[in-house]
Amino acid sequence: MGWFIINKQQAEIDASVKDRAGLLSGALQRELDTQLQLLALVAESPRMDLPVSKTSFGETARRITTRLPNWEQVRVTNEDGEVVLAFPPLLPSASRKVIDQESHEQVFRTNTGVIGNVVVGARGRAAFAVRVPIERGDRVRAVLSVVIRPAMITLILQRSGLPKNWSAWVVDSRDRLVSATDGPGFEGRPSAEFAQAKGSGRFDVQGIGSLHTAEASLSGIPWRVRVGLPSAEYERPAQQATLLLVLASGAIICLCATASFLFYREMQVRAAEQESLANWQRMDALGKLTGQAAHDFNNLLMVFQSGVEGIERRRNDEERVTRLLGHMKEGLSRGKSITRRLLSFARRSNQGAEHIELGQKLEEMSPLLKQALNDSIAIEIRLPDDLWPIQVDPAGLEIAMINLLTNAREAMAVGGLVTITARNIPEAAFEDKKLKGPMVALTVTDTGSGIATSDIERVFEPFFSTKADGGPGLGLTQVHGFVTSCGGLIKAASLQGHGSAFTLLIPRSNAIGEASDGSLAHRELPDCILIVDDTPASLESARLALEGLVPTLFTAGNGVEALEILKRETGIRGVISDIMMPGMSGIDLADELAKTHPELSVVLMTGYSDRLEAGAEVAIPVLMKPFTQKDLVAAFLAVRSSKADYTNVIRLERLSQIEG
Structure with missing residues (x-):
């Protein structure tokens, strides 16, 4: 039993070290992919159209490096590997040839972005390059690169949450050290100078000693991550078991105490890993959200790009210019709508609140509300004639209603009915002390599948979702944030199999509505x-x-x-x-x-x-x-x-x- 426990504990430690290596490789993968994507966006910018203006390039690079301090230098190189443009400018004595020719040639060969190997420059400082093609027409015309110091990778390793006595380091495809949690000054040198392999996953590390390690590779990037803990810690279970066998009755007590300690530590490690996984899932959901926003903004940019080019080609064609300007004005309106929706996720105040007559507003929104549903779902709006006006941000109200109706549509796969009702509630009717002043209760009811009782209290949590496709789970969170920011409250009720109802308590407006005379x-x-x-x-x-x-x-x-x-x-x-x-x-x-x-x-x-x-x-x-x-x-x-x-x-x- 003693040897069985030893083997199991060491297997768990091996699994934990391997998981740590995998987690770190994933974090580095995402960071490097992000750097490639950001640089690719810059390469696709019209400012990079060849021939690139030196002034335009300098201004663009200056702004980018100000916002991205890890980008130490931005360069444009030609097919021969010669630096054509650089910011900050190269010193007169500096070489104009790219040091890492292998990654530079790979960009022209594969027509894709690459992460280069770590190299040591003329001044003895290590760095690696991120390169993307500047593609115009049907071929690569030049390469856009940024030089990044290994300190960025070191920061990721140090913030990864490794136990205090653990170490981690990264090597490139030539087995040169990129970065390490311990061992500054070895960057760009052969990794064997920093960590000498001793077989069976063991390394002797400079200044640290013997480590038991695990390794994980990055996808599409020829880098590897090694994570290790002290060999003494890995062998500690065997030493403890030997002592237990010798000390007889005292050994049993020590074994129980050790097992309890290791179990508690293992539970902490697993809880930390689960939290990390949950954070990555949240980041993935946010990535999808920002990806959709980027898609919408790119569509708007296309409208403006086409409009500008059309006006430049036919400045004297008044009819065509008027039509293009109309499209561009419509694009401005759509862009403002997109930014309002994005800002509503983080909105904490009631900025932009207006006096709104709810009946009139819902009538104006009727086409938009019907678009949020489908042909198999009917919508019915029933509002009393004496309904009070409300004080809210109109854009936030639109987004909240669309989110509620979208949830209702997904709950009614075979069709059904959505009912929107409202009623006045005086201040004396509230038991919740957080609510102040009279309110208007706006209720959206559906005849869908309903929400499980165990989930009803969690539906407003960020990233919580019961959708079969694993949706982002941000819609009801956004509605909750909107109602809270305007000083109200949202409540959910559901009977599984019969439908759900969401009630928004919104403050009454005491302002007097102003008629627009169109003379401003x-x-x-x-x-x-x-x-x-x-x-x-x-x-x-x-x-x-x-x-x-x-x-x-x-x-x-x-x-x-x-x-x-x-x-x-x-x-x-x-x-x-x-x-x-x-x-x-x-x-x-x-x-x-x-x-x-x-x-x-x-x-x-x-x-x-x-x-x-x-x-x-x-x-x-x-x-x-x-x-x-x-x-x-x-x-x-x-x-x-x-x-x-x-x-x-x-x-x-x-x-x-x-x-x-």
């Missing part, structure tokens, strides 16, 4: 406006959009520069500022202007703001990019209507001068 677009903007944005392209676009509409325009790249311009130019009447800027943000700038220039009309703009999403209160209008001229006019009108009129007010100091 004809109101005048301030005659002198200062535009503030730290992104040059966005700043220039805003300036061009207002050019011709506003007599005088000033631009600033940050808040400090804006304040300096306001000191010099006294005729400025309005300020449009981006929110997310380094140093002084747009919100900080607005607060400063409220103190020093209270007469100015200030409007903020943003594509996304973490401060707003966290619930920060801003007393001035905020425009979501992209916005129209009508939106901008409405924002300035809102600012002017909220400012006090001091036309007939005489300040005290002036009054004293008059009396004197």
Whole structure:
């Protein structure tokens, strides 16, 4: 029995080490695949169309390396392996030839992206290259590469959750050391200098000693990952068993204690592995989500690409230009819809909430709701005439209703009925102390298969799904986030085999609905406006959009520069500022202007703001990019209507001068 236990424990340790190696290889595989995909997107960019402009390449590479600090250098090389363009530029004394010719030739041979072997450069520093083809037409024209230091791989190994006394290292196809958790300075050298093989999965590692290891290979990348634990720890069960056989009765007590300790440790290891697997499944679901978003955005980019090329070819064809501009405007609307849906997953505040008449809104959404179902499912909307208005983000409401109806459709494979009802609920009717004020209860009921009792409490958990195809399980989570962000609550009820009902408790709106007279677009903007944005392209676009509409325009790249311009130019009447800027943000700038220039009309703009999403209160209008001229006019009108009129007010100091 003693030897049986020893063999079983060592087999479990072997399995654990092998699992660790597999987990690490999977993590490295995903990271390297991500690097290839990111570089491939850059290679497909029109900025990489040959011949590549040196200025355009430098600006593109500078932006990329700023966002991806692991990309130490970006290069374009020709078929002969000569560096044509590089950022940062190569030193005059540096060689123009690619060191890793093998991977460079492989790109031209296979027409696919590759991960190169680790090499040591002229300055004695190790690195490896990620290469993708720049393909135009039917063949590879050049190669786009990035140089990455092994420190990126070391960071992944160190953050993998290995036990403290375990070690891991990576070798390339030439058996050279890429990176290791222990052993800096050996990168790019033969792995035998770092870890000498002793047979049967054992290695003598520099500065560590003997390790019992397991190895796993990466798919499509000729790299291998080795993970090891100290041989003494691996042989410890045999030593303990020998001692137990010698010590008789005391050995039995020691054996029980050891077995309990090992079982507890094994349970911890398995729990950690299960958690890692669950995290990877979540990442896979998010990957599918972002993949769909990328697909939709690529379709929109195609609309703009075709529109730009069509206008360039036939600038004098007014009918064709008008039609293309119409398609591009429609693409803008679709792009804004996609970003709203993506942002709704992380939305924590009720930004964008409006006064909504639910009956009118559902009637407008009727075609969209029917598209979420199918021809075999009927939909019925029953709302009382005295239903209160609600205060929510209209885009969030649309997404929530589509998610609920999509779930209902999947629960009714053979058809059925979806019923949408609503009722007013006064504040006194709530037992839940989290809810404040009167609410409107919006209920979506289906006649589908229902939800199991054991699952009803988990349906709002992220990535929890009962779908047979293993769907991402994010729809109801998104609905829950929407209702919570607007100060409401969602409840689920179901009878298996008879259907389900989801009730959204949404706060009542106390605002008075405003009728749109369509005249906002004809109101005048301030005659002198200062535009503030730290992104040059966005700043220039805003300036061009207002050019011709506003007599005088000033631009600033940050808040400090804006304040300096306001000191010099006294005729400025309005300020449009981006929110997310380094140093002084747009919100900080607005607060400063409220103190020093209270007469100015200030409007903020943003594509996304973490401060707003966290619930920060801003007393001035905020425009979501992209916005129209009508939106901008409405924002300035809102600012002017909220400012006090001091036309007939005489300040005290002036009054004293008059009396004197």
